[in-house]
Amino acid sequence: MAGAVEIPMIVYLMGGGAMLFVLLVGGAVMSFSGGEQVKSRRLGTVTKRAKVDEVKKKESGIKVIDDGRNAKGLDKVIRKLLPNPNLLRQRLMQAGLETTLNQYFIVCLGVGVFITLLNYKVSGLSLVPSMLFGVGGGLGLPSVILKWLIGRRREKFLGKLPEAMDLMVRGLRSGLPVSETIKTVGAEIEKPIGTEFSRVVDDLQLGRTMEESLWRCADRIGVTEFRFFVVCISVQRETGGNLGETLANLSEILRKRRAAKLKIKALSSEARFSAYLIGSLPFVMGGILYTLNPGYISKLFIDPTGITMLSVGGTWLTIGFATMAKMVRFEI
Structure with a gap:
């Protein structure tokens, strides 16, 4: 030119x-x-005691260890490239995606190739700078989108969590067991609350304990407030007490906490x-x-x-x- x-x-x-x-x-x-x-x-201190019994129960069961020896093809390549593939898999679950690591790797590769060709053919850059931009975009752009999806899903979850607790409180005060109130929340509240509580019900039907099912849900969501909810139920099942009153107080605290966050955001x-x-x-x-x-x-x-x-x-x-x-x- x-x-x-x-x-x-x-x-x-x-x-x-x-x-x-x-x-x-x-x-x-x-x-x-x-x-x-x-x-x-603080969260580790609060939840450590609640998880002790679950750890003891799991130690007596059969453990399936995935050490990567049976990985083949693209799975084996991904395990070599990623230092901790389980962390990425957990982030995909927290975003509410059913995407596997293979599919995520293919998306990253496609984005990188597209950015490389765009810079090389359209912008007129040479091959090496185009490849550098492609690698950066292929690794960074899907990660940024994934982080945005996780944040959006967590915000929706936190927005509906006090409402779900109020529904559980009404069910407990009417005499329903905890499992039935969780089933009601899964049927009545929209996703992602309803979806996650329905998964808890499915885990209970498969034979898992209440604590184990709720901790699995907490790992899928990654929200601190929901971990407090799980701790309340775990402690109540061990020591007894009025769970309905405890959840009502927790619901009020979460509402005030969210109102304070919104006020800070506005200021x-x-x-x-x-x-x-x-x-x-x-x-x-x-x-x-x-x-x-x-x-x-x-x-x-x-x-x-x-x-x-x-x-x-x-x-x-x-x-x-x-x-x-x-x-x-x-x-x-």
């Missing part, structure tokens, strides 16, 4: 290194959140909007300048001073994003 400026390969390599550094900095800031660590420790909306607006300005203005005068802005990608400016600016922009995200995130 006449007048087009050829960008050296070193620019792509330096840009990829800067992007990797930015992602590592952002991930490190997010992963060392004190609130998440405190919540995990921090201005800061979040400012972060989105300020963060998008460099990319929007860069796109406008590239459209109007490509030769003018292309010096940033060719001149060493411009490359240094882009790297420093991208690093500080990511640090600012991480700082603002931590400022508007509160654990209740």
Whole structure:
């Protein structure tokens, strides 16, 4: 193409290194959140005692260990590539998907090939940068979508959980056993609450205990509030007491907890909007300048001073994003 400026390969390599550094900095800031660590420790302390009896029961039964020796074909390749395939399988269940690891791997591969061809054929990049973008997109885009699906499903579950507890309280006060109230919730409440409670009923019909069935459901959902619900039922079955009153109190606590979260979200909306607006300005203005005068802005990608400016600016922009995200995130 006449007048087009050829960008050296070193620019792509330096840009990829800067992007990797930015992602590592952002991930490190997010992963060392004190609130998440405190919540995990508190939840582990609360649920440890409730799981002791279930562990003892499972130790006396027959265990089937999946060590990967019987894996064949694509399963064997996935087990070698993924350090912990069970974690990915659990995330797929938490998203409410019936997708297997093979299907997820094929989707990632298809997304990567599509992005590679798009950059190579349409954008005119060379093969190596196109493959780098393809690998990043094939691994990152499905993971981002999966995380979004998990968050959306958890929000729906939390929104209906107090209503499900109220329905169980009315059933318990009328004299129904716990298993029947769970069956009623599975039939009356819409998904994902109804779907998960129906699975609990199916597990009970297959011969599993109440605690085991509820903990399996808690692992599929991954919601802290539901683990509190399971602990209440487990402790009541061991020590006795008025389960209806306990669930009614827990339902009220969950409603207040959700109301506080929504209030915090509303109060921090201005800061979040400012972060989105300020963060998008460099990319929007860069796109406008590239459209109007490509030769003018292309010096940033060719001149060493411009490359240094882009790297420093991208690093500080990511640090600012991480700082603002931590400022508007509160654990209740």
